Amino acid sequence: MFKKLVPLNREAHAKLKVKPIDTFGFASGFHIASLMVHEFARAASAYPIVFLEDKEKDEFRPVVLLGLEAGENLFLNDEGSWKASYVPAIIRRYPFALARLGEDADQFTVCLDEESDFINEETGEALFAEDGEPTEVVENVKRYLGEMQQMEGFTQQFCHFLSEHNLFNPLNMRVRYGSAMRNVTGCYVINEERLYNLSDKLFLEIRDKRYLAPMFSHLTSLSQIERLARFKEDSGDNTPPPAADV
Structure with missing residues (x-):
């Protein structure tokens, strides 16, 4: 998604402007998108929500499936319009993101994609005023990214709780498209039976x-x-390959 992500700087980016997102072509190569717990209710009406395991970090994270193959986003049409009423927040934040100030730091800085089609010096809303101070656009971006960061913390706690109580189960689902069946694997779902067998206290x-x-x-x-x-x-595309991981 990002081509050249750099920290936002009032000197280097003094003349830059940002245009509103009018096409989602930048997300055409993504078959998954990270999701936060606060988005589940709206996202569930359009996307499958599953969990991926990061074995190195020993943690899980929720994502929505946008396609059945790597590099495939089935929610984009040929014009780059999104085919669902709800767009995940991680997609809507583009061309901005938060980055840590050091590996273990709790402080973050706003970054932008300098090579984004939505960043230029001619059209859009200015990022900095003539006196060098951030405009309302930047303040809104900071607020939005800050809220996302808080939601991400809650989401990590949610996933840790599910993992701690052994509520995850590998997904193995078969779907049909065209003339063949396709196995959807490589991700996790909540085990409904284990959920209902939890103690009243839990x-x-x-x-x-x-x-x-x-x-x-x-x-x-x-x-x-x-x-x-x-x-x-x-x-x-009605010729699915053999089973493959999400």
Whole structure:
């Protein structure tokens, strides 16, 4: 997605402007997009929500499936328009992002993609005023990215809780598009049976942590995998390969 991500600098970027996103072609090569717990309810109406394991960090993270093959985004049409009413926040934040100031630092800085098609010196809203101070655009970006960072922290706690209580299960689902079946593997889902067999005390803890709604949103969203298969079939690519990881 990012071509040249650099820290936002009032001197180097004094003349830059940003245009509103009018096409999502920059996300055409992504078949997954990271998601935060706060997005589950809206995202579940359009996308399958699953979890990926980062074995090096020994943690899980939620994502939405945008395609059934690597490098395939079935939610984009030929004009670069998004084919769902809700666009994940990580896509909407482009061309901006937060980066840590050092490996273990708790401080972050706003970065932008200098080579983005939405960044230029001619059209759009200025990032800095004539006196060098950040404009309202930059302040809004800071606020938005800061909120995303807080949501990400809550999401990490949510995933840690599920993992700690052994509620993840590998997904192995078969879908049909064209004339063949396709196995969807390589990701994890909440084990519904284990969830219902939790003790009353633990179930109440889940309720108090406000985890119940996103858990059920995730489980409901899994039927959207069939929607991806329909999108795939409509795209004309009806010859799926053997089973492959998400």
